[in-house]
Every structure is written in C-alpha cells, then in structure tokens.
Amino acid sequence: MEKLALLYEYQQSDAKLEAFEKKLKNTATRKQLIKLQDYLKKQQVLLKDMEKKAMVDQNSLSEIDAQHAKMTKMLGKKHKDISEYEKVEAQELDFNVVKGLVSEYETTYENIVKQKRKAVAVEKKADDTEKKLKEILSHVSKVQKDFALLKKKHAEELHAGAGELDKLKKASEAAAKKVDADLLKRYKRIKQNKPKPVALLSDGRCMGCNMDLPSSALAKIKKMGAIVECENCGRILYMK
Numbered sequence: 001m002e003k004l005a006l007l008y009e010y011q012q013s014d015a016k017l018e019a020f021e022k023k024l025k026n027t028a029t030r031k032q033l034i035k036l037q038d039y040l041k042k043q044q045v046l047l048k049d050m051e052k053k054a055m056v057d058q059n060s061l062s063e064i065d066a067q068h069a070k071m072t073k074m075l076g077k078k079h080k081d082i083s084e085y086e087k088v089e090a091q092e093l094d095f096n097v098v099k100g101l102v103s104e105y106e107t108t109y110e111n112i113v114k115q116k117r118k119a120v121a122v123e124k125k126a127d128d129t130e131k132k133l134k135e136i137l138s139h140v141s142k143v144q145k146d147f148a149l150l151k152k153k154h155a156e157e158l159h160a161g162a163g164e165l166d167k168l169k170k171a172s173e174a175a176a177k178k179v180d181a182d183l184l185k186r187y188k189r190i191k192q193n194k195p196k197p198v199a200l201l202s203d204g205r206c207m208g209c210n211m212d213l214p215s216s217a218l219a220k221i222k223k224m225g226a227i228v229e230c231e232n233c234g235r236i237l238y239m240k
C-alpha cells in the first residue's frame with residue numbers, strides 16, 4: 001500500500017481513539033465531579049476565613065473579660081474608699097473630696113457598662129459566625145457524600161469503557177507501525193498545531209483549509225510517492 005494511504009489510515013484510527021477518550025472524559029458525571037470539586041475548594045477557603053474571624057472574636061472576648069475583671073476590682077476599691085470616708089465626722093467632710101470619690105465611682109461603673117455592651121455585641125457576632133459555620137459544614141459534608149458517589153460512578157464509567165479503549169489503542173498502534181517512520185514523525189510534528197495533519201485533496205483543493213493548490217504542487221503530488229504539504233495550512237496532502 002502507498003505510504004500516504006497507510007498514514008491516512010493511521011489518522012483515521014488515531015481520530016477514533018481520541019474521540020473515544022474525549023467521550024470518556026466528558027461525561028455528565030465527570031463534569032458534575034469537577035463542579036463539585038471546585039465548590040468544595042471554595043468552601044475550604046471560606047471555612048478557613050471564618051475560623052480566623054471566630055478566633056479574632058474569641059480573642060477580643062477574652063480581652064474584654066480581662067478588662068471587665070480589672071474594672072470590677074477597681075469599682076470595689078472605689079466603693080471601699082467611699083465607705084471609709086463615710087466614717088469621717090460630718091464637720092470634717094470635704095465636699096470636693098466626696099464629689100471626686102462619687103464621680104470616680106460613677107465613671108468606673110459607666111466603663112463597666114460599656115464593656116458589658118461591647119461583650120454582648122462580640123458574643124452575638126461570635127454566635128452568628130458559629131451558626132454560619134455549622135450550616136456550611138453540614139452542606140459541605142452533604143456535598144462530600146455526593147462527590148464520593150459521583151467518583152464511584154465515574155470510575156465505573158471508565159471501567160465500562162476500558163475494553164473499547166484498549167481495542168482502539170491497539171488498532172491505532174498497529175496502524176502506526178505500518179507507517180513509514182519519517183512520515184510518522186512529520187505527522188506528529190504537524191499534529192502539534194493541527195488535530196488532523198493529513199488533508200484530502202479534492203478537485204485540486206486542500207480539504208483541510210479549502211485552498212486551491214497551484215498546478216505545480218498538483219503535478220508534484222500526481223507523481224507517485226511525492227509528499228507535499230499544503231502551502232497554506234501545512235497539512236500533508238493525500239489524494240485517494
């Protein structure tokens with residue numbers, strides 16, 4: 001058989017193999033798998049971010065707690081100062097000192113109330129974050145289950161196609177062996193840019209790119225054994 005006819009035959013089986021591989025890779029199951037994988041990755045990022053936020057909330061809560069304890073102690077001391085002063089005889093009482101003591105007591109008390117309010121707000125935020133975290137985790141675990149099922153289904157699909165895939169691979173390998181080694185190299189080089197490196201020649205036209213060929217090229221092709229590439233698209237031309 002002619003060199004080019006063998007190459008064309010190889011291209012046919014190569015194309016069949018590639019089409020089948022593509023079909024195996026593009027099932028609805030696999031597409032869904034990829035979608036779920038993307039979703040899970042995004043959720044992982046979100047979860048990490050929320051965990052960080054929860055930690056920040058926890059830190060500010062403990063800081064507020066520490067402040068609260070310090071101020072409560074201070075309030076106790078102010079209270080004691082006032083009690084001490086209450087023992088002083090009425091005629092010795094200094095109005096300004098009493099005013100000062102009461103004002104310090106009030107300021108400390110107000111600060112404690114402020115701290116308390118802050119603590120309540122942070123606690124609410126922390127609760128919300130935790131609620132959201134729980135919701136996400138429960139959804140993620142559901143998606144993880146779906147993912148595992150789909151993965152199994154996809155493995156089954158691949159398994160079911162394995163026989164046919166093997167058959168097509170063997171046919172393609174057998175066809176490749178019949179092709180002249182240099183010609184096969186040329187084919188593979190062109191294939192890096194064109195999926196089908198061999199184009200049929202019909203009515204003096206390259207069927208790969210639809211360009212008419214100059215008569216000099218046509219004359220060359222008609223000579224047995226001459227291998228010509230299309231001047232326009234670079235495919236190897238083959239006339240049946």
Ligand SMILES: [Zn+2]
Pocket residue numbers: 199206207208209210211230231232233234235
């Ligand atoms: Zn062409």
